[in-house]
Amino acid sequence: MVSISNLRILILDDEQLVRDELSEFLIDPNFKIFKAGSPSEAFNIMEVNDIHIAIVDVNLPEMSGLDVLEKIKEDFPEIEVIMISGYSEMDSVIHAMRLGALDFFTKPFRLSEVESAIERTKKFIHLNKSLIEIKRNYSIITKEFYEAMGYEIIGDSPQMRNLINLISKVAKADNTSVLITGESGTGKELVARAIHYLSNRKDNCFYAVNCSAIPESLFESEFFGHTKGAFTGASDTKTGWFEAANDGTLFLDEIGDMQLNLQTKFLRVLEDRKIMKVGSNVEIPFDTRIIAATNQNIEGLHSEKGFRLDLYHRISSFVIHIDPLRERKEDIPLLLDYFVKYFNRVMGKNINEIDGAVIKRLLAYQFPGNVRELKNMVERAVIICDTNRLSLSHFQLSHPKEEQKKINFATDDNLDLELVEVDCIKKALERTNNNKSKAADLLNITWQSLDRRIKKYKIEM
Numbered sequence: 001m002v003s004i005s006n007l008r009i010l011i012l013d014d015e016q017l018v019r020d021e022l023s024e025f026l027i028d029p030n031f032k033i034f035k036a037g038s039p040s041e042a043f044n045i046m047e048v049n050d051i052h053i054a055i056v057d058v059n060l061p062e063m064s065g066l067d068v069l070e071k072i073k074e075d076f077p078e079i080e081v082i083m084i085s086g087y088s089e090m091d092s093v094i095h096a097m098r099l100g101a102l103d104f105f106t107k108p109f110r111l112s113e114v115e116s117a118i119e120r121t122k123k124f125i126h127l128n129k130s131l132i133e134i135k136r137n138y139s140i141i142t143k144e145f146y147e148a149m150g151y152e153i154i155g156d157s158p159q160m161r162n163l164i165n166l167i168s169k170v171a172k173a174d175n176t177s178v179l180i181t182g183e184s185g186t187g188k189e190l191v192a193r194a195i196h197y198l199s200n201r202k203d204n205c206f207y208a209v210n211c212s213a214i215p216e217s218l219f220e221s222e223f224f225g226h227t228k229g230a231f232t233g234a235s236d237t238k239t240g241w242f243e244a245a246n247d248g249t250l251f252l253d254e255i256g257d258m259q260l261n262l263q264t265k266f267l268r269v270l271e272d273r274k275i276m277k278v279g280s281n282v283e284i285p286f287d288t289r290i291i292a293a294t295n296q297n298i299e300g301l302h303s304e305k306g307f308r309l310d311l312y313h314r315i316s317s318f319v320i321h322i323d324p325l326r327e328r329k330e331d332i333p334l335l336l337d338y339f340v341k342y343f344n345r346v347m348g349k350n351i352n353e354i355d356g357a358v359i360k361r362l363l364a365y366q367f368p369g370n371v372r373e374l375k376n377m378v379e380r381a382v383i384i385c386d387t388n389r390l391s392l393s394h395f396q397l398s399h400p401k402e403e404q405k406k407i408n409f410a411t412d413d414n415l416d417l418e419l420v421e422v423d424c425i426k427k428a429l430e431r432t433n434n435n436k437s438k439a440a441d442l443l444n445i446t447w448q449s450l451d452r453r454i455k456k457y458k459i460e461m
């Protein structure tokens with residue numbers, strides 16, 4: 001918790017006796033007490049002292065305690081206010097709480113009441129400070145990403161905040177191998193790049209390799225390089241990926257697809273930290289950070305794919321998992337907004353409004369293709385859209401299986417009646433070749449009712 005070593009408390013009451021009594025109650029080496037008999041005196045004190053809590057009487061000269069509270073909230077929003085009231089002034093207290101006062105106690109006051117009001121307010125201030133600190137750290141990190149990479153990692157869900165925290169920490173551990181797991185399209189390569197660009201290796205190469213795309217015959221020459229004439233067709237000396245990414249980062253995507261015999265060679269090189277070009281017997285040391293990624297789960301990787309456990313341990317000193325988009329839905333509106341702005345720039349468009357129905361529909365969608373699917377969807381929508389407003393008709397939810405699930409029945413994930421209704425209508429129109437009377441018969445509603453719904457949901461015929 002963020003500590004406030006010296007809590008500065010201002011007592012504003014026109015009765016000298018009350019001011020003195022309260023300040024006696026609050027004698028504590030950790031408190032610094034200020035006293036004011038009038039609002040103007042109190043505001044002068046607030047101007048020059050960094051006050052944390054103001055204790056304000058409801059009845060004051062110059063202006064009422066409620067007006068003082070309003071002015072504090074406007075001019076000094078960081079100050080928390082505790083109201084003092086008489087027993088007969090409960091209406092004012094309720095009003096004060098609505099205006100943002102945090103607590104109150106009544107006159108004549110008891111020590112325990114004053115103490116607990118101060119304690120509650122202190123806790124609130126601590127909590128608020130922690131939150132502000134977390135937000136500040138988060139925005140410093142995301143800004144750093146942008147400056148280093150030229151693009152951002154978008155997301156404000158607890159999972160994304162945690163992810164960004166992990167990225168910034170592991171980036172500093174320069175030699176640690178990282179394994180990133182997560183479904184396809186969740187942003188594994190983006191995270192790998194972020195780790196690279198936030199590390200001391202950022203001025204050297206980030207080399208991305210898709211392990212599933214390397215034929216066995218080319219494995220050694222691609223990873224380690226070869227000398228001229230090492231084999232038929234080797235007309236030049238070639239630098240391998242380990243060497244090319246020296247002092248930088250080698251990103252091994254789809255590591256789970258690496259063939260078993262190649263895994264053995266790979267492990268040896270990682271352990272020795274030296275390579276030998278094909279056709280050469282000179283050992284070349286390298287200093288390359290390995291970041292690997294897989295969309296398979298780790299247990300499955302070993303038990304089903306037979307992935308070597310020793311290699312797994314070597315590459316997974318630090319494992320980062322990225323949750324699928326459907327499990328962090330609060331990121332969807334942010335990503336939507338980000339991609340619309342991005343494609344606006346790329347395509348020279350000016351879309352500045354998005355229908356609420358679009359967000360609602362996307363929030364209900366399962367995104368089997370994760371962020372990549374959302375990005376592609378927005379790209380298409382921006383291309384199609386001829387106005388400055390995106391609507392549902394610009395979106396095509398592209399995964400037929402998922403759509404099918406929603407068309408035929410409500411699922412645990414989809415109990416949204418409107419969505420089921422829209423899908424039923426679309427299906428009926430499809431089956432009847434857009435014949436509204438026949439579609440209405442299928443849906444067991446009148447033609448007029450169908451027509452109303454088509455307009456309401458802006459269903460394209």
Ligand SMILES: Nc1ncnc2c1ncn2[C@@H]1O[C@H](COP(=O)(O)OP(=O)(O)OP(=O)(O)O)[C@@H](O)[C@H]1O
Pocket residue numbers: 152153154155182183184185186187188189190191253295371372375
């Ligand atoms: N949080 C995010 N903020 C902004 N863009 C993102 C985010 N996550 C993913 N993307 C974008 O989504 C696309 C897919 O991301 P990426 O290629 O990193 O996914 P992946 O998990 O490596 O996919 P695959 O497993 O299929 O290789 C990229 O264009 C990436 O920039």
